Amino acid sequence: MANPKRKLHLFEGYGVEMEYMIVHRQDLHVLPICDKLIFDEVGAYLSDVEFGDIAWSNELVLHVVELKTQGPVESLTKLHLKFQEHVQKINNMLAKYEAMLLPTGAHPLMNxxxxxxxxxxxxxxxxxxxxxxxxxxxxxxANLQSTHLNLPFQGDEEFGKLHAAIRMVLPILPALSASTPILDGKITGLADTRLEVYRHNQKAIPSIAGKVVPEAVFTKAAYEKQILQKMYAAIADKDPEGELQEEFLNSRGAIARFERNAIEIRVLDLQECPLADVAVLQAIVAVLQALVSERWAKLEELMAFDEDRLAAILLDVIREGGEASLQDQDFLRMFGAETNQTVTASMLWKHLVKETKGFYDGPEEANALQVILDHGNLSKRITKATGASPTQLSIKKVYQRLAECLQQGKMFIPVTTC
Structure with missing residues (x-):
């Protein structure tokens, strides 16, 4: 693990967080017992429990526990094994409550x-x-579980490069990571329903989430002026105690955390197991490295895209996932995919993975990513397994299989058992 006190430059460290639901083993009803889980481990109701490489922490709601790297790690390769170890430890501890962890970005039946x-x-x-x-x-x-990726930077120059690259790739991330086709027991018709409800959850104060895709700002001073200060001012009269006047209030799909010199990507739905999550993260990092190094386009060209243009692409991908048609030829050109033919988000990802394949030095992660490329994101695979008009019973059967995949650390493929 990297020394957290050392100043990390671009791609010298990675912080990863994964949020899991706690549910009843038989009926999948959510169980608000995260505090009991933590108390059983340390004898106190703490917000964070540290285990060296991995820590546990609470979230807003009692039925969610977060697993995270304890400080930045030097590599994503084999990182899934550390998360998997703690998934199994927690499942063993939850057994006495007839409970278990459930993956994916949203509970399909929760009220x-x-x-x-x-x-x-x-x-x-x-x-x-x-x-x-x-x-x-x-x-x-109360019903959205995600995987967060934190990437370090030092100074305005590195921040600008990283922010420009993240903004460009963010609209197509749900094509890989969408895992939420069902809410309230029904197929929603959206690949990424979690993101759809997420982008509306603070609509009373629009400046908090913005367009989800961050604005085109590339220095700390500009970010604070155009994003943070506007947000703090907008919520001030509703937050007289100042509890929320912090960077964490920012709910864009990627947020700058200047207090720790990192950008946190927040648009990723949780996958079926840590292996799948890390495979997605590796693919993202590989593309970001290529963008920062100006492999396909100059950074000035990336910076020229405003958030409205990128947000329009994101909304298409939220709806259609990998099948979303990417019509913006300038956008495609930023990834070296200039063509006169129709390109879907899935096709673009296959192109990007091929272009950056030298980054993947872990065969397990590469194989997991190939499952996503071959069979579609988890949202598509879930829908294939449940059918277009599922019953509560059929939904429960599929999500029981997903829980088994989580416990076993295996990918979910609808035509086979996990």
Whole structure:
């Protein structure tokens, strides 16, 4: 693991976070017992429990536990093994409650208006502030689990390069990572329903999430002026205690964390197992490295794209996933995919993986990524398994299989058993 005190430059370290639901083993009903899980391990209701390489922490709601790297790691290769070890440890601990961890970015059957319980212990003042202002009952708050990737930078020059690259690739990320085709027991018709509810969950104060794709700002001073200060001012009258006047209030799909010199990517749905998550992260990092090095286009060209243009592409990919048709030829040219033919988001990812294949030095991760490229994102695979008009019983059967995939660290392929 990298020394967290050392100043890390571009791609010298990676911080990864994965959020999991806690559910009943038989009926999949959400169980608000994250605090019990943590208490059983350390004898106190703490917000963070450290185990060396991996830490556990609470989230807004009691039925979610987050696993994260304890500081930045030097490589993503084989990182899934460390997460997998803790998934199995937690499942063993949850057995006495007839509970288990459930993957994917949203529970397909949860009623957030009746099932939501907020974390009541350490640091709960922040959660209560969110609840008072936005009402955290609802899928956009209580039923969305994601994987976050934190990437370091030093100074304005590195920040500008990294922010430009992330903004460019962000609209096509759900083509790989979408895992939420079902809410309220119904196929929603969206590949990434989690992102759709996420982008609306703070609509009362639009400056908090913006267009999800961040604005075209490439220095710390410009970011603070155009994004952070506008956001703080917009919420000030609703947050008189100042609980939310921090960088974490920013809900764009990628947020700058200047206090730790990193950009956090937040648009990724959780996958079926840590192996799948890390495979997706490796693909993203490989493309970002290529963009930063100006492999296909100059950085000035990347910076010239405004958020409205990129947000339009993102909305298409949220709806259609890998099948989304990418019509913007200038956008395709930024990835070296200039063509007169129709290009889908899935086709673009196959092109990008081929172009950056030298980055993948872990065969397990490469094979997992190939499953996604061959069979589609998890959202598509779930829909194939449930059918277009699933019953609650058939949904439960598929998600039980997904829970088995999580426990075993295996990819979900609908035509086979995990």
């Amino acid at each position: 957030p208006y009746t099932d939501t319980k907020l974390w009541p212990h350490e640091h709960n003042a922040i959660y209560e502030a969110y609840n008072r202002i936005f009402d955290c009952r609802g899928h956009g708050w």
